[in-house]
Amino acid sequence: MAGRVRVIMVSVNPASALKPGARVAVVAPASSFDRDAFEAGLAVLAGRYQPQYRPDIFSRERYLAGDDARRADELTAALADPAIHAVFCARGGYGATRLLARLGGGAPPGAPKPLVGFSDVTSLHLWMQAYGRISIHGPVLTQLARLGPAAHQRLFDLLENPRPAPALRGTDTFVGGVAEGPLLGGNLSVVTRLLGTPFMPPLDGAVLLLEDRGERPYRLDRMWTHLKLAGVFDRIRGIVLGEFTECEDKDAPWRSTELLRELAQATGLPCAAGFPIGHGEHNEAVALGARVRLDADACELRFLQAAVG
Amino acid sequence: MAGRVRVIMVSVNPASALKPGARVAVVAPASSFDRDAFEAGLAVLAGRYQPQYRPDIFSRERYLAGDDARRADELTAALADPAIHAVFCARGGYGATRLLARLGGGAPPGAPKPLVGFSDVTSLHLWMQAYGRISIHGPVLTQLARLGPAAHQRLFDLLENPRPAPALRGTDTFVGGVAEGPLLGGNLSVVTRLLGTPFMPPLDGAVLLLEDRGERPYRLDRMWTHLKLAGVFDRIRGIVLGEFTECEDKDAPWRSTELLRELAQATGLPCAAGFPIGHGEHNEAVALGARVRLDADACELRFLQAAVG
Numbered sequence: 001m002a003g004r005v006r007v008i009m010v011s012v013n014p015a016s017a018l019k020p021g022a023r024v025a026v027v028a029p030a031s032s033f034d035r036d037a038f039e040a041g042l043a044v045l046a047g048r049y050q051p052q053y054r055p056d057i058f059s060r061e062r063y064l065a066g067d068d069a070r071r072a073d074e075l076t077a078a079l080a081d082p083a084i085h086a087v088f089c090a091r092g093g094y095g096a097t098r099l100l101a102r103l104g105g106g107a108p109p110g111a112p113k114p115l116v117g118f119s120d121v122t123s124l125h126l127w128m129q130a131y132g133r134i135s136i137h138g139p140v141l142t143q144l145a146r147l148g149p150a151a152h153q154r155l156f157d158l159l160e161n162p163r164p165a166p167a168l169r170g171t172d173t174f175v176g177g178v179a180e181g182p183l184l185g186g187n188l189s190v191v192t193r194l195l196g197t198p199f200m201p202p203l204d205g206a207v208l209l210l211e212d213r214g215e216r217p218y219r220l221d222r223m224w225t226h227l228k229l230a231g232v233f234d235r236i237r238g239i240v241l242g243e244f245t246e247c248e249d250k251d252a253p254w255r256s257t258e259l260l261r262e263l264a265q266a267t268g269l270p271c272a273a274g275f276p277i278g279h280g281e282h283n284e285a286v287a288l289g290a291r292v293r294l295d296a297d298a299c300e301l302r303f304l305q306a307a308v309g
Numbered sequence: 310m311a312g313r314v315r316v317i318m319v320s321v322n323p324a325s326a327l328k329p330g331a332r333v334a335v336v337a338p339a340s341s342f343d344r345d346a347f348e349a350g351l352a353v354l355a356g357r358y359q360p361q362y363r364p365d366i367f368s369r370e371r372y373l374a375g376d377d378a379r380r381a382d383e384l385t386a387a388l389a390d391p392a393i394h395a396v397f398c399a400r401g402g403y404g405a406t407r408l409l410a411r412l413g414g415g416a417p418p419g420a421p422k423p424l425v426g427f428s429d430v431t432s433l434h435l436w437m438q439a440y441g442r443i444s445i446h447g448p449v450l451t452q453l454a455r456l457g458p459a460a461h462q463r464l465f466d467l468l469e470n471p472r473p474a475p476a477l478r479g480t481d482t483f484v485g486g487v488a489e490g491p492l493l494g495g496n497l498s499v500v501t502r503l504l505g506t507p508f509m510p511p512l513d514g515a516v517l518l519l520e521d522r523g524e525r526p527y528r529l530d531r532m533w534t535h536l537k538l539a540g541v542f543d544r545i546r547g548i549v550l551g552e553f554t555e556c557e558d559k560d561a562p563w564r565s566t567e568l569l570r571e572l573a574q575a576t577g578l579p580c581a582a583g584f585p586i587g588h589g590e591h592n593e594a595v596a597l598g599a600r601v602r603l604d605a606d607a608c609e610l611r612f613l614q615a616a617v618g
Binding site for chain 2: 093094100192193199218221222231254
């Protein structure tokens with residue numbers, strides 16, 4: 001399948017803004033999930049929209065929410081259905097990358113439509129961005145009930161409001177400077193798993209978002225080095241680091257943040273860390289594929305483009 | 310640094326056969342290591358050759374055997390020194406990939422010379438093979454004393470005997486058939502970390518060797534899927550699976566070998582598994598970059614070309 005997709009990032013084509021009460025779909029393109037967390041998240045979503053899902057969403061096959069055919073069909077049907085105004089992923093885990101071989105041969109079906117999720121869903125976001133679409137790096141359904149009302153409101157605003165979202169603040173300047181470009185990326189593990197494949201959008205001029213969970217420091221180093229060897233840092237303009245949770249080596253006298261700082265400094269690119277994005281307590285929704293301005297000195301990420309039009 | 314290396318696999322240029330008593334070097338291009346295991350391995354090596362090493366080989370920097378400059382200098386000096394006839398790696402772990410940015414801009418220095426190691430050393434092997442060289446996927450020094458005399462003898466034979474090594478046998482046919490080509494690869498994690506970088510040799514026509522340790526099944530799946538999305542299975546001719554140790558999900562009712570079988574079957578390529586290569590009890594030395602013939606039905610890997618000339 002290599003070489004089938006060859007896409008230039010064209011001008012971004014935003015989805016239409018949602019209205020409260022809109023019909024939305026929940027899909028499970030990756031791992032199977034906890035039923036209680038699903039129901040709790042569904043209740044949050046149902047407080048704002050009319051969510052629907054297929055009964056076979058509860059399928060399990062090893063670590064997957066059913067086989068590739070089921071998950072691919074569920075996702076493409078939701079994207080293609082003009083009566084569905086946004087698609088929420090139940091959980092990340094692992095499995096969305098497997099779908100790219102089935103889905104990635106062409107553009108996402110249907111009109112532009114917000115796809116919401118993070119972690120393993122990063123591979124679907126990159127597929128969206130390869131076709132010039134905006135999608136939403138934000139909470140998965142099974143995480144929604146654990147987040148506060150402010151996080152829900154930010155997500156709903158992103159889906160409903162054709163103005164750029166409020167800026168986010170990080171905690172640490174790793175390399176000072178300012179960078180502007182489309183925000184691309186997401187989960188470090190998943191981003192690196194598309195290197196050398198035709199499913200990675202062009203990263204030229206991008207501000208790269210990275211976060212991860214449960215990766216030991218040498219693995220963070222190995223993935224970062226992969227980005228370096230693939231020339232990614234020669235093409236992007238800046239780096240936004242979200243949460244890196246459970247990424248410590250408990251026997252080591254140093255913290256993974258020191259390693260990340262050192263790796264970031266070697267790139268020379270504006271880089272700020274500690275943004276409330278990813279697997280931590282907060283997982284603020286942000287629009288991927290939309291233009292941002294990173295002021296690394298001020299640890300501020302400003303959004304220049306709305307997720308919806 | 311992307312794009313600097315662009316190499317066609319030319320006719321392979323073997324190193325000269327070693328003689329007992331030859332001067333050889335021990336280097337640590339990756340992680341720091343246990344001193345006792347080092348001394349024990351050195352004693353095995355000193356029973357056959359005259360090993361030498363630099364005093365700074367015992368350096369430690371986080372998980373690395375000293376900083377990148379030290380490790381790169383130690384490695385290139387050993388490769389370039391005409392008085393050194395083979396280079397043995399002390400340990401894998403992680404760190405050799407970091408050296409590629411420093412080393413990979415050109416051919417390995419000096420005349421062809423056996424480089425011995427596995428696991429993280431896979432990245433150096435791929436660098437060697439990108440320049441048409443044969444190198445040896447075999448025990449690291451700190452592992453030598455734990456292996457039996459037969460494993461030592463196979464390694465010494467590989468270094469000293471200009472005839473192809475005896476065939477090896479695996480345990481399971483995943484996909485029947487016969488494939489012939491240069492044997493490339495090594496550690497699955499490390500092989501996939503060179504996808505999309507200029508440091509990966511062309512894999513066209515290759516028989517791909519893969520082994521790994523300590524990777525949960527979904528991670529094996531994710532790495533295998535990376536190879537698939539990068540088009541690797543469209544270019545290679547066959548797959549040789551070594552040991553996959555500590556790769557089980559202990560909560561799962563299925564074994565990782567079932568997953569690997571399923572993934573291999575989806576490629577349609579001749580594939581046999583269970584070869585005594587990798588992180589298991591045995592780690593039989595094999596020549597990478599040299600031609601092999603895999604008979605997957607017979608679970609036999611025959612070597613058609615010697616490691617040395």
